[in-house]
Amino acid sequence: MSSMDECPECGQRVADYELGGYESESGQRGHWACNKGPLTREQRVAIGQQLLDYAGLDENYQAGGWDVLYECNTAESVARLVWSDAEDDHILTFEQARDELAEGVIAVWADREADARNSAF
Ligand SMILES: [Zn+2]
Numbered sequence: 597m598s599s600m601d602e603c604p605e606c607g608q609r610v611a612d613y614e615l616g617g618y619e620s621e622s623g624q625r626g627h628w629a630c631n632k633g634p635l636t637r638e639q640r641v642a643i644g645q646q647l648l649d650y651a652g653l654d655e656n657y658q659a660g661g662w663d664v665l666y667e668c669n670t671a672e673s674v675a676r677l678v679w680s681d682a683e684d685d686h687i688l689t690f691e692q693a694r695d696e697l698a699e700g701v702i703a704v705w706a707d708r709e710a711d712a713r714n715s716a717f
Pocket of ligand 1: 603604605606607608626627630
């Protein structure tokens with residue numbers, strides 16, 4: 597077994613696309629939660645891609661707000677939305693980043709979409 601498959605912090609094997617796991621561009625895998633933050637730019641962009649995948653899931657895409665994220669962003673721009681300033685350095689996992697977005701821009705965009713639908717009638 598290659599050590600590239602093991603989290604550098606805890607030594608456990610990390611499966612491909614495991615929730616809470618990542619694979620860096622170098623192929624090294626690990627757990628977000630095991631790493632001491634703040635995340636590197638590469639780690640943030642990887643979570644940005646996970647968020648795009650999440651936004652593209654039917655149930656989320658239809659729910660409002662996430663469709664805007666999915667249609668109008670790249671993994672890099674999603675990462676910039678989540679980590680917009682130093683106060684966001686505490687965000688270390690996909691789940692934290694998803695909740696941060698859901699309570700922020702996603703809620704705003706969902707409201708705008710609802711307003712646009714209501715004013716169409
Ligand atoms: Zn680990």
